[in-house]
Amino acid sequence: MRRVLALAWLTCLGLWRTRVIWLLLVLLLGMPLILAWVLQGDGTPVGELRLWWQYSLGWSSGLLSMAALTMGAAAISLEVADRNLILLRIKPVATLQVLLGKWLGLVSVLGCALLLGMIFLWVGLHYHAGRVVGSESRRLLQREFFTVNHSLQPAPLPAPGGTPEDVSQGVTVAPGATGSWKVTLPTSLRADEPTLLYFEFLASVADPAAEFEGLWLFAQDGGREELRFASTARSGRSSRHELPAGWASPGAELVMTYQHNSLDHGVSLLFPRAGGVELSVPAGGFAGNLLRAGVMIMARLLFLAALGIAAGAAFSFPVALFAAAAAPVMELLNRLRADASLWTVWLFGDNRDDWTARLLDYLVMSASGLVSLLLPKLARFDPRGSVTAGQMIAWPVAGEAVVVCGLYAAALLGLGAWVLARRQLGAVDS
Amino acid sequence: MTEPLSNADRPSPVAELRAVSRAFRDFWGRPTVRAVVDVTLEIRPGEIFGLLGPNGSGKSTTLKLLLGLLRPDQGAIRVFGLSPTARAARARLGYLPEDNYVYQHFTPEEVLGFYGRLFNLRSDELQRRIGQLLDMIGLQHARNRTLGGFSKGMARRIGLAQALINDPELVVLDEPTSGLDPVGCRQVKDLIRMLSARGKTIVLSSHLLADVEDVCHRVGIMHHGRMAVQGPVHELLEDRTQGRLTFPAPDAGVLERAAQAVQQAVGAPPLIDRPCCTLEQFFLKQLEQDASQASAPTGVSLATGLAEYLQPLAGRLEQAAHDPDARPQADDPKHLRRMVDAEEP
Numbered sequence: 179m180r181r182v183l184a185l186a187w188l189t190c191l192g193l194w195r196t197r198v199i200w201l202l203l204v205l206l207l208g209m210p211l212i213l214a215w216v217l218q219g220d221g222t223p224v225g226e227l228r229l230w231w232q233y234s235l236g237w238s239s240g241l242l243s244m245a246a247l248t249m250g251a252a253a254i255s256l257e258v259a260d261r262n263l264i265l266l267r268i269k270p271v272a273t274l275q276v277l278l279g280k281w282l283g284l285v286s287v288l289g290c291a292l293l294l295g296m297i298f299l300w301v302g303l304h305y306h307a308g309r310v311v312g313s314e315s316r317r318l319l320q321r322e323f324f325t326v327n328h329s330l331q332p333a334p335l336p337a338p339g340g341t342p343e344d345v346s347q348g349v350t351v352a353p354g355a356t357g358s359w360k361v362t363l364p365t366s367l368r369a370d371e372p373t374l375l376y377f378e379f380l381a382s383v384a385d386p387a388a389e390f391e392g393l394w395l396f397a398q399d400g401g402r403e404e405l406r407f408a409s410t411a412r413s414g415r416s417s418r419h420e421l422p423a424g425w426a427s428p429g430a431e432l433v434m435t436y437q438h439n440s441l442d443h444g445v446s447l448l449f450p451r452a453g454g455v456e457l458s459v460p461a462g463g464f465a466g467n468l469l470r471a472g473v474m475i476m477a478r479l480l481f482l483a484a485l486g487i488a489a490g491a492a493f494s495f496p497v498a499l500f501a502a503a504a505a506p507v508m509e510l511l512n513r514l515r516a517d518a519s520l521w522t523v524w525l526f527g528d529n530r531d532d533w534t535a536r537l538l539d540y541l542v543m544s545a546s547g548l549v550s551l552l553l554p555k556l557a558r559f560d561p562r563g564s565v566t567a568g569q570m571i572a573w574p575v576a577g578e579a580v581v582v583c584g585l586y587a588a589a590l591l592g593l594g595a596w597v598l599a600r601r602q603l604g605a606v607d608s
Numbered sequence: 609m610t611e612p613l614s615n616a617d618r619p620s621p622v623a624e625l626r627a628v629s630r631a632f633r634d635f636w637g638r639p640t641v642r643a644v645v646d647v648t649l650e651i652r653p654g655e656i657f658g659l660l661g662p663n664g665s666g667k668s669t670t671l672k673l674l675l676g677l678l679r680p681d682q683g684a685i686r687v688f689g690l691s692p693t694a695r696a697a698r699a700r701l702g703y704l705p706e707d708n709y710v711y712q713h714f715t716p717e718e719v720l721g722f723y724g725r726l727f728n729l730r731s732d733e734l735q736r737r738i739g740q741l742l743d744m745i746g747l748q749h750a751r752n753r754t755l756g757g758f759s760k761g762m763a764r765r766i767g768l769a770q771a772l773i774n775d776p777e778l779v780v781l782d783e784p785t786s787g788l789d790p791v792g793c794r795q796v797k798d799l800i801r802m803l804s805a806r807g808k809t810i811v812l813s814s815h816l817l818a819d820v821e822d823v824c825h826r827v828g829i830m831h832h833g834r835m836a837v838q839g840p841v842h843e844l845l846e847d848r849t850q851g852r853l854t855f856p857a858p859d860a861g862v863l864e865r866a867a868q869a870v871q872q873a874v875g876a877p878p879l880i881d882r883p884c885c886t887l888e889q890f891f892l893k894q895l896e897q898d899a900s901q902a903s904a905p906t907g908v909s910l911a912t913g914l915a916e917y918l919q920p921l922a923g924r925l926e927q928a929a930h931d932p933d934a935r936p937q938a939d940d941p942k943h944l945r946r947m948v949d950a951e952e953p
Contacts, residue, residue, distance in 0.1 A: 261707065
């Protein structure tokens with residue numbers, strides 16, 4: 179361990195002495211200032227703050243990710259090019275220890291930079307928020323930005339005498355009938371903030387502007403009715419209702435029922451299983467969510483730094499940087515694999531029997547499967563969208579990010595050590 | 609490479625290469641250069657072995673094979689009876705590479721501390737060794753300057769210090785005097801001799817024949833990747849067909865009578881000349897004469913003697929007995945003169 183720490187210390191000190199850290203900090207802390215000056219919001223204090231926050235957090239996360247890849251790729255490949263690694267090679271230190279030490283030093287520096295960046299953004303956020311005037315604007319800011327919501331997908335309940343298969347695609351509500359959902363509220367629910375209900379249904383009507391009237395009924399713990407309100411909504415449009423603060427108890431089981439009252443249209447409403455009914459429950463503060471977001475960004479940096487180091491163990495610096503940067507890009511492209519057939523349609527028209535189209539489909543899907551297997555799903559561990567939209571990031575998700583990215587990092591470092599141990603460094607200058 | 613190669617009748621060699629060949633290949637795996645061809649070599653405990661040869665003869669490649677930085681295409685290599693890549697073998701090795709591979713942004717103290725920690729040296733022991741090594745290489749005054757500002761010779765000394773931080777049993781020096789001024793060359797050669805006297809085994813490569821002749825017990829001459837010849841220096845250099853008489857400043861008459869006597873004895877006239885000192889000896893003598901004008905050192909103030917931790921206990925006691933208070937300074941010409949005199953027959 180002493181050897182690993184010695185290497186980590188050398189890496190940290192090297193980054194400090196070469197002023198890489200200075201450059202990183204200037205970019206990390208300078209850009210949010212510029213963004214605050216440049217960005218124009220939608221005119222509302224919440225919109226302006228959200229836009230600044232979204233861009234600043236995106237910049238910080240993106241910059242640190244690029245830094246992790248670049249500095250990771252440089253950490254070993256430049257040591258090979260400068261031949262410093264030759265001296266390390268003949269010391270009694272294992273190749274894995276060398277990579278581990280470099281990685282540890284690098285992620286320590288990145289972690290400190292991330293912490294500093296987060297603190298800076300936090301201070302900037304509160305400075306912005308403090309300048310908002312008007313009690314209504316402040317209330318909106320508190321509810322829509324500084325309150326973190328837990329997004330709940332209530333489970334559809336089959337009609338009396340029905341089976342679970344009846345609601346596998348969603349809940350269908352005939353005119354005059356009712357549809358029900360059940361959900362358990364989180365114990366972390368904050369009673370001092372209102373809950374938001376989002377719902378959306380589909381109806382086969384010719385007029386898209388046709389409005390449907392209904393009644394929402396809410397009951398918790400044993401069927402005691404606690405709340406009801408009427409709603410008017412259109413097909414295919416998301417509707418939002420604010421439910422009063424303090425209406426439900428943390429940890430309670432809630433049954434939600436929709437009564438279809440638009441008998442004149444004569445059509446049934448389908449609430450899709452995904453996105454048909456959603457509750458946005460105030461469940462925490464902004465600081466806790468930001469902390470979990472920081473943990474997730476750090477988890478990504480653990481992986482990206484290891485990716486850069488592993489690439490640097492195999493290739494020279496420019497090639498290593500390209501290879502390391504290509505992996506996240508491939509992962510990004512891989513998310514579009516569902517559209518692979520669209521590419522072939524674009525290339526080959528509707529002639530799906532063309533063997534070249536089938537071959538391309540096959541190749542794209544195979545490559546996509548391979549990428550899925552080899553790379554972690556980084557998008558899943560990207561907290562920017564959630565933290566900007568005020569969506570709760572649960573600790574299990576943050577923990578999963580650390581475990582998955584940590585395991586991938588360990589595998590990459592092991593692979594890098596295996597490759598580097600087989601490289602004949604003495605031949606570099608021959 | 610599983611069976612020991614050493615002969616049981618002799619002391620085990622510290623390192624040995626048996627019929628080793630190595631070619632460098634291009635991207636497609638085709639051999640482009642046969643750098644080392646069928647080289648067999650044995651390094652014995654306590655000796656100073658010199659690898660000689662012109663540029664590109666395979667000296668550095670041979671050393672890299674010995675260190676495990678390259679794998680042989682054919683043949684077997686053992687260091688301390690182990691594979692050269694074994695960590696146990698590497699813990700007993702010191703290596704000064706051909707070029708100065710130094711961390712530009714670090715100070716000598718930081719670099720030596722880093723390498724020392726790789727050998728798991730205790731902090732107090734490490735600090736002691738760093739101090740002694742910096743004294744030994746004459747860079748104590750520059751211990752807090754970054755290596756990026758060092759001259760080539762100063763960086764070379766740091767390379768030498770890092771090679772000795774672990775008190776190695778086998779020291780491999782690739783062109784150890786490269787980039788050093790004559791004073792530095794002499795001091796490195798003295799250091800090599802002192803290390804050998806303390807039981808260290810040293811392998812060095814150089815194309816500077818005088819350096820190798822000065823310090824090595826045995827040499828091997830490489831050419832086109834092959835070991836052309838190897839053996840003890842005196843055996844290789846001795847010309848048994850001639851003899852030489854040397855006596856102090858004779859006048860012309862004495863010299864003539866001596867020449868006649870030699871001619872009568874061997875039947876041929878002798879060659880008469882006056883012995884010259886080497887340019888190195890002359891240079892050091894000039895430094896001694898200019899000693900009164902010496903000023904504070906700006907680069908290297910190379911000190912003397914071996915770092916204390918590199919000496920066995922007997923050596924330390926001996927040094928304490930002769931020089932209990934102060935170690936002579938490197939830029940002290942009297943000390944340099946003593947070193948030169950001690951070397952001259």
